[in-house]
Amino acid sequence: MRICVLGGGVVGVASAYYLAREGHSVTLLEAREGLALETSLANGAQLSYSYVAPLADPAVLPKLPGWLLNRDSPLRFVPSLDPHQWRWCLAFLRACRSDVARAVTAELLGLGYHSRALVHDLVTREKLDFDYQRNGKLVVYRDPAAFAGARRQLDYQAGLGSSQQALDGAACVALEPVLAQLGDRLAGGIHTPSEDAGDCHAFSTKLAELTGQRYGARFHCGERVTGLRREGRAVVAVRTEGGEIEADAFVIAAGMGSVPLLAQLGLRLPMYPLTGYSLTAPVVSGRHRPPGISITDLHHKVVYARLGQRLRIAGMVDLAGRHPRADRRRIALLARQARETFPDSADFDAATAWCGSRPATPDSKPLIGATPYANLWLNTGHGALGFTLACGSAALLADAIAGRPAPLDAAAFALAR
Ligand SMILES: Cc1cc2nc3c(=O)[nH]c(=O)nc-3n(C[C@H](O)[C@H](O)[C@H](O)COP(=O)(O)OP(=O)(O)OC[C@H]3O[C@@H](n4cnc5c(N)ncnc54)[C@H](O)[C@@H]3O)c2cc1C
Structure with a gap:
């Protein structure tokens, strides 16, 4: 499946890794000139599970x-x-x-x-x-x-x-x-x-490099997504200044940038x-x-x-x-x-x-999984724990997209909970 990941912080990069490792054709779009330059840049470095x-x-x-x-x-x-x-x-x-x-x-x-x-x-x-x-x-x-x-x-x-x-x-x-x-x-x-403990920025950039080299994912920096084009209850493409990018599924992993993107579709994220x-x-x-x-x-x-x-x-x-x-x-x-x-x-x-x-989010739980749009998925809202929870969240997302049972109660992280 062609999957477009929106946002290249630690959560977006981890999502790209787990999805590409399963054989999906992944393209990640990041607004900034490099990966992990927003909240994933110089955080507390704790993997405090x-x-x-x-x-x-x-x-x-x-x-x-x-x-x-x-x-x-x-x-x-x-x-x-x-x-x-x-x-x-x-x-x-x-x-x-x-x-x-x-x-x-x-x-x-x-x-x-x-x-x-x-x-x-x-x-x-x-x-x-x-x-x-x-x-x-x-x-x-x-x-x-x-x-x-x-x-x-x-x-x-x-x-x-x-x-x-x-x-x-x-x-x-x-x-x-x-x-x-x-x-x-x-x-x-x-x-x-x-x-x-570890350096979240280095983790994100090195993981992206490896995901590109080993699993063929593409990482496009300097590509801000300005809108999502939908047809009925599905998203068919994202808009960037360079034009539209189509895919079979879309993952919103844009940190605080997820809120305005989803608002365009009438979805309010509690972040x-x-x-x-x-x-x-x-x-x-x-x-x-x-x-x-x-x-x-x-x-x-x-x-x-x-x-x-x-x-x-x-x-x-x-x-x-x-x-x-x-x-x-x-x-x-x-x-x-x-x-x-x-x-x-x-x-x-x-x-x-x-x-x-x-x-x-108000209750500190990230938002992972489905949205009311059939092919639009969430992986965002990780608050103070995005580095710690990035891998588990990305694997949970990959399970949801594949329709596999998750090893934990995924409903706890659903948008409507
Ligand atoms: C002071 C501080 C200390 C912290 N310490 C820790 C810690 O020790 N351990 C821990 O686990 N967590 C810690 N955190 C939290 C952690 O840093 C965050 O949870 C994590 O970085 C969030 O990652 P993210 O990928 O969701 O968001 P981000 O890193 O913000 O990435 C989102 C990306 O989406 C991009 N984007 C936004 N809008 C668009 C758009 N329209 N189009 C394209 N791209 C877009 C942004 O440019 C950005 O790069 C800390 C946070 C802070 C502030």
């Missing part, structure tokens, strides 16, 4: 005033008159129920484990070089009450197959000596040995951008002491990942409008927090700053 609990949780409700009033809060809400923002916020608040949060955690864990198996298979099979490390993840807590909450989540997830350990402060330092710098501010941590920031700082051997395993400092909600001779630091969740711009104050805050937490870990003066927008 077991840290998938949704943002919408009853525990966030008492924190809402702080998000509104404190400009330095890790999560920040800047209200606007945009009805999309208010619609998304209302749906988010409706999802802040413990029964919903638990069900979503279980569904996302299923997709996370599926992704983990596929990433491990892909790394062995295709030998991609993307600063991949199977080094585990340690989430550290400074507040004993937050640590106690994390232990309860650990118990819940243990029943769903997660293998994690709660460590006291001394055990955290034994595992990752640079944490000694936190001293008595360290309440404890949750260690997940089976988490990975809103959650802006975040990252810094990438060089590590000089012998001079710097970066963490060896991936660390999340939950107090600041900042992640640290070693990528070869670089340290990636990422954080912040800003609900700040549909077309947010890099906020220099937030970047400075991230840099200050990183310097305070791990002062000798990298050359912060030489760090590169980046801002990206997570394409987020």
